[in-house]
Amino acid sequence: MTRPVLALLTNVPIGPRLVGGFFLIALICAFVGYWGVRSMNKVNAMLTNSSTNLVPSIYAISKMRAGVLTAQRAERTTLMAIRAKDEGVRLSTVSAKETAWRNIREGTAEYEALPMTDREKHLWAQLLPRFDEWKRDYDASETAVRAGELDRAERIIYSEIPNATRLNELLSELIECQNEQAKAQQDQAVELHTSTQATLWSISAVGVLGAVALGVVLTVSVTRPLGRAMTVLEAVAKGDLTQRAEIRSRDEVGRVGHALDTAIGVLQTARERDAYYASQIAAFGRVQAVVEFELDGTVANANPNFLQMMGYSIEEARGHHHSMFVPEAERNSPAYREFWARLARGEYQTGEFRRVGRGGKEIWTRGAYFAILDLNGKPYKVVKYVTDVTHLKKIETSLEQTVESLAGSARELTAVSQQMAANAEQTANQANVASGAAEQVSEHIGTVAAGTEEMGASIKEIAKNANDAAKVATTAVKVAEKTNATIAKLGESSTEIGNVVKVITSIAQQTNLLALNATIEAARAGEAGKGFAVVANEVKELAKQTARATEDISRKIEAIQTDTRGAVEAIGQIGKIINQINDIQNSIASAVEQQTATTGEMSRNVSEAAHGSGEIALNITGVAQAARSTTEGANDTKLAADELARMAIGLQQLVAQLKV
Template sequence: MHIFNPKDWKMFTKSAWLVVSIVGLFLVSYFLFILPIIENDLLEGKRKDVSHAVEVAYGIIDSYNQLAENGLISEEEAKQTARKVISEIRYNNDEYFWINDYDLKMIMHPINKALDGTNVASIKDANGVRMFQTMADVVKSEGSGFVEYQWMNPTSKEVESKISYVIGFKKWNWIVGSGMYLTEVQEMLTSLRNNVILVLLIVALIAVIAGYYFAVIISSPIKSLNNAASKVASGDTNIKVDYNSKDEIGELTNSFNLMVGNINNSIEEINQKSKEAETATIEAKKAQQIAVNQQEYLANNTSIILQEMEKFANGDLTVNVKAENSDDEIGKLFNGFNKAVNNIKEMIKRVQEAVQAAASASSQISASSEELAAGSQEQSAQASEVATAIEQMATTIMETTKNVTGATENAKNAGSIADEGGKAVIDTINGMERIADVVKKAAETVEKLGASSDQIGEIIQVIDEIADQTNLLALNAAIEAARAGEHGRGFAVVADEVRKLAERTTKATKEIASMIKQIQEDTNGAVQSITTGKVEVEHGKELAKKAGNSLKLIIESSKKVVDDVTQVASASEEQSTAAEQISRSIEGINSVTQETAAGTQQIARAAEDLNRLTENLQQLIDAFKIDHNYSSAVNNHYTSKRYLN
């Protein structure tokens, strides 16, 4: 039953039972251990007293025996005297000595003289013990010893316990003994027991009073602590126990007050954390909505820019993306993309114009070369005719004059044609330089496109870093949700969704970065192609310069021919004498004409090379669509047709 469970007792009950237990334990210890020890000590004292007394009587007997042995008295006289002296000795008021022999014959009994001379072997005490026989047995076996028995007390006239000490005197065959009644010991024990019980009762009463006092002192603050703890358990933490003491209860009270203070602080902190958790939940919802909006915004704009990039990759330069917000990173990305596309579009237009100009110049060079070749052939034929005419010059002065006049006109025509060829070559060189400038600008524009792609890559890196920060924010939010415990469970779900969004954003930025890298590679390829075209243009410029130099020589030679023919016309009268000189001049003219023909062939080949270069460059441009009506390929087709026609 719970009533006997000490753990369920009140503090006062425990204190009272503690006092009762201590007093009861002392009583039990006294009666079971201390009192028997005292009784043994008293009995041992009695034993010593009676043994000492018997030893005195033994000494008397021995002294008289010495007298007899010394011959001072006879043995019988010594026995009689010793018997008489011993019979008269008393100690402890009433205690006496008796003497019997080894055969159990009573020699002397000062109290019961009727026993003198009788055999006491058959005498028994109240318990049926033959005490004299026992005494004789002890003396015979050990020489001396104690014997306890019941014997009539002459004072109280009652049978009482008695202890006797006997010792044998073998010389005379005597056994002398004496005993003491244990009544005194019992009375002393009873008195001591009663006194101890009285003292213990007084001590117990004092202990109970003191225990009650201390129980009240101990239980009162404990009750206060218990009541305060009950209130704290009920939720009332605005409580303080007043108990000023340096004992354990005082320390317990201080610890309790400190604990209540810590609980109050914890409650305030929990309330604060709860408010923070609610605020964090609201912020998380806002962040979630922002993240959803950003996700939708990013997904829509990513889809838009991917579609436009696909068109751009297919050569459509009419693409243009409109940003919802030009101030954010997506808007900057769209603007950068539009700027790059516009730069490439302008570059393609300029290249297209340069190609058209180059095609036109090439056509003009080709036509001029054909005319120059025809003139050279005609001049060569005329030179042959002049050579033939030299043979007939003597007889046909008039015919020579006509031929010289015709040669003059042809030389003028050849000079004009050569002059036009020189201008065409200069125009070609200028066109080549413009093409080189356009190609250079195209290369710079494409390089700017590469730089814009790098900027787009940096923007993608910023978006990736934003995703990483969002992921870190989601991780911190998950940690705060874990700290908030049950209140932060919903916040943890939100944090997990934010983390997933950050992962998807990171994946999308990586895909965009891969596309940007491909665009950069394509841009680098375009730069290399344009660089190659630039080299070919420089080569064309060199060829055109060579053609220009050749035409310059042709012009100078033509002027020289005109001068020579003029001199021939003015000195026709001297033709007969200067036929040999005219022949040499005609040979020089023929040589110059052949050189002119060779120069025109080189110009023609340079024009063909220039046409091939412009065709290659046109094929590169054909891949781009620069407006919504028709592509550059269509433009170039009609332009080429126009020039060819």
């Protein structure tokens, strides 16, 4: 029976299938809830009756009964306290009476406000006359007590005992009536709880069994084909695309199985296509450098060709930014930031790029940057295919420089040819003039030769006089040196005389002191020493004169020393000047000797020039003819230079077209 049910369920969509199962469970739950709510409403009604009627009625009657009993006790206690003259007890009964009557009034009002059963109404109708009669007797006894008629009050109290007893009995019967109602409701609640519990357990058991059975059937109807689909998906995850789900049901799982089989077929086709493309890319990567970047420019991977070209290993390159391959001046430029911004937007970049390899090596590349899109069409990485064109760039640069040099040389050759033409024409003109001048030169050279011989004789005389002057200067130098030595000795002698004068000055000072001492001693001797004092005074005057004379000699010696130093310096200067004169005379003598030799050579050269000037006149005519030939050659050179310039321009255009 299970298989037909499963076959039936698998043809029903999972949504209605699950909704039906949940609806059945919800129906069971709804019935359970309804029965539970029905029972709870009954219990709630009982509880409401208890809380709003029975309990307040019992509380109100109990309050009324407590008030009556308290008033009766206080009535008797007041009478006994007055007779015992116990004022404290009497005053306490006053407060008790007020509380009792307040409870009686509140209990009566609360009970009358509540609903009553027929029995309660019957008991209440009997209680009210009894209460009025008891209250009338109570008021009469209170009046007698206030009037001091204690015996009369006591008789009234004893006379009301039967009525008060009946009043208490009626109140007790009312309380008992409320208790009976509460007991009856409790019995009903217990019975309702028992029946509801049995019903709910039965319904719940049926619902649980039905839900389990329905859940098993629904689960099997879904999990069995899903298990088959999962097995196939796991095989696909492992790379096995030969498995198929082959689910024949018409529900969602069946459609998923059919879609899975279709997707596996598409994947198998895509794998074959990817294998084909991968083989092409691998072959392409073996001959070209390839590098992958994240969208922010971080290196993700690179093939060996790229790493070899840049000089890095994959560990050194991976994780670093593309800027490590870019010249430093370009890294922070707006153009470089825009370059990566365009790639991040999915655009591509192609062209020649100047890059930097390990150690700052300049590398020129030609390639293309492509943004790789994900399944949603959004860029998620960048791939660059690049070729090293550094050697081509060097060849191109060298060729450009060569072409530029060739063009410059052509321009220079054109200018030189023009200048040659002009110079050749001038040469021709000057050659004609030089031909006439050469004849005049030949005539004048003869005159120069004669003058040269006379100048040679004069130079010989000058050389003889210069040698004599040099000898005199040498003698003057020697005499000046001797004079300088003599004056130096004179300076030394004056210095020694100065030293002697200093000694004499010292002796004069000592003599002056001795004369002063002698004068002092003569003064002490009185008359006996007057003659000695005269002698001492004379000695003193002589010492002063000696001191003045030595000072005068010292000044003169200093003047002599000063003059001697000046003479020494002057003679030294004279010696230097004489040495300079001697050097100059020697130089003149040497120059005259050289001039003599030069003059002799000039004489010989002038003779030869006189002989060669005639030949010059003959050769200048040939120069004029050669200049005319040079003019014609310069014109031909200009034409060739113009043709060379045109060839250089064409070569530059060709190089521009051949740029990689």
